[in-house]
Amino acid sequence: MWREHARKLGERVAADGVLTDPMWRAALEGVPRHVFVPHFFEQRRDGSWAKKGVGDAGWLETVYSDRPLVTALARTESGNSVTVSSSTKPGLMVRMLEALELRDGHRVLEIGTGTGYNAGLLAHRLGDACVFSVDIGAGLVDAARERLADLGYAPTLAATDGTAGLPDAAPFDRIIATCSVPAVPWTWARQVRDGGLVLVDVKRGSHAGNLVRLRRIGDRLEGRFSPRWAGFMAMRATDTAPSSEQARKIDLDNGLRSTTTLDAEPWTNALPWFLAQSQLPRRVVFGYRGRNGAQWATFTGDDGSWCAIALDSDERGAREVRYGGPVRIWEQFERVHTMWDTLGRPGWDRFGLTVTPDGFHQMWLDEPDGPFRWSLPPLP
Numbered sequence: 001m002w003r004e005h006a007r008k009l010g011e012r013v014a015a016d017g018v019l020t021d022p023m024w025r026a027a028l029e030g031v032p033r034h035v036f037v038p039h040f041f042e043q044r045r046d047g048s049w050a051k052k053g054v055g056d057a058g059w060l061e062t063v064y065s066d067r068p069l070v071t072a073l074a075r076t077e078s079g080n081s082v083t084v085s086s087s088t089k090p091g092l093m094v095r096m097l098e099a100l101e102l103r104d105g106h107r108v109l110e111i112g113t114g115t116g117y118n119a120g121l122l123a124h125r126l127g128d129a130c131v132f133s134v135d136i137g138a139g140l141v142d143a144a145r146e147r148l149a150d151l152g153y154a155p156t157l158a159a160t161d162g163t164a165g166l167p168d169a170a171p172f173d174r175i176i177a178t179c180s181v182p183a184v185p186w187t188w189a190r191q192v193r194d195g196g197l198v199l200v201d202v203k204r205g206s207h208a209g210n211l212v213r214l215r216r217i218g219d220r221l222e223g224r225f226s227p228r229w230a231g232f233m234a235m236r237a238t239d240t241a242p243s244s245e246q247a248r249k250i251d252l253d254n255g256l257r258s259t260t261t262l263d264a265e266p267w268t269n270a271l272p273w274f275l276a277q278s279q280l281p282r283r284v285v286f287g288y289r290g291r292n293g294a295q296w297a298t299f300t301g302d303d304g305s306w307c308a309i310a311l312d313s314d315e316r317g318a319r320e321v322r323y324g325g326p327v328r329i330w331e332q333f334e335r336v337h338t339m340w341d342t343l344g345r346p347g348w349d350r351f352g353l354t355v356t357p358d359g360f361h362q363m364w365l366d367e368p369d370g371p372f373r374w375s376l377p378p379l380p
């Protein structure tokens with residue numbers, strides 16, 4: 001019965017225009033996703049999680065829908081449940097696999113084994129000997145290994161921090177990360193052969209980033225962002241719940257005041273928001289705040305900079321802005337948004353990234369040495 005579901009999933013993803021290679025269609029239709037997703041979690045309106053698994057009504061249909069599914073939760077110190085692993089939306093997975101331009105014999109390292117489903121797709125396409133996958137979650141890796149073995153696949157899996165890659169198995173032709181990084185670790189460049197590709201979501205804080213496909217060209221990684229935005233969960237430093245991104249306390253009443261007529265939000269304008277990071281603190285955390293009936297979107301930086309933007313505008317279309325600290329976060333977003341507007345709102349595919357061994361990350365428009373360049377602030 002699952003084969004019919006998998007066939008329909010292949011059909012749906014192909015109809016979306018992201019599945020063009022018959023080899024990947026065969027993988028999508030030949031690897032049973034339900035084996036890798038014996039249960040998943042859905043968030044209720046009150047924030048709690050409901051678990052659905054084998055035998056529950058709708059489980060199989062959901063597993064073969066083109067949806068990302070949360071598959072593992074962990075408790076934070078404050079007692080909240082947060083997502084630590086998920087099965088990526090199949091359409092996105094296939095889009096990334098096609099972007100890797102894989103050929104027979106290519107050796108691939110995946111960072112973020114998760115359920116093992118993607119490792120299964122890779123093993124179906126390339127054979128066990130060419131597939132390597134690591135995850136920081138030891139329990140996740142054990143479960144993935146078992147599921148893969150049940151289906152007759154035996155790629156190399158390891159429970160380790162993907163930041164270090166998998167040096168003993170290098171070099172690779174391709175590295176694909178299914179968790180986001182604030183900066184591309186140079187260890188990955190060292191482990192990918194010259195001419196090889198690294199595909200990863202580079203993201204600074206909420207919404208500020210996208211998938212980028214980087215080619216190793218001598219001593220640099222360089223390439224363009226994916227035309228379609230996609231986002232992954234952030235890489236964790238340990239096999240525990242990530243420390244929650246707490247917005248810093250802000251003093252709304254005593255902040256400086258201004259107004260804005262910009263009818264755009266960072267969370268729906270990821271591209272200018274990402275470009276704006278070049279002049280922002282290293283990590284800006286996003287939140288909401290309700291106060292005296294007014295709703296505010298808040299942004300707080302790790303250097304004490306903050307701003308709050310009223311979600312509702314007045315009768316003239318202006319919204320109130322309050323801010324404090326060394327960097328004017330909203331002003332910077334507004335400035336970059338205006339510049340992006342003036343440039344004719346170029347899409348992600350016109351932007352690229354160059355990474356060098358010193359960790360320098362430079363974004364550019366159209367050409368690496370063109371007139372429009374932005375550098376990401378270095379990480380500590």
Ligand SMILES: C[S@@+](CC[C@H](N)C(=O)[O-])C[C@H]1O[C@@H](n2cnc3c(N)ncnc32)[C@H](O)[C@@H]1O
Binds near residue numbers: 178
């Ligand atoms: C979106 S899930 C991966 C989905 C997976 N590829 C699949 O097919 O199910 C992201 C994964 O990245 C893993 N991860 C987070 N931080 C990591 C790190 N430092 N090193 C390796 N894996 C990490 C998480 O544990 C999680 O399983």
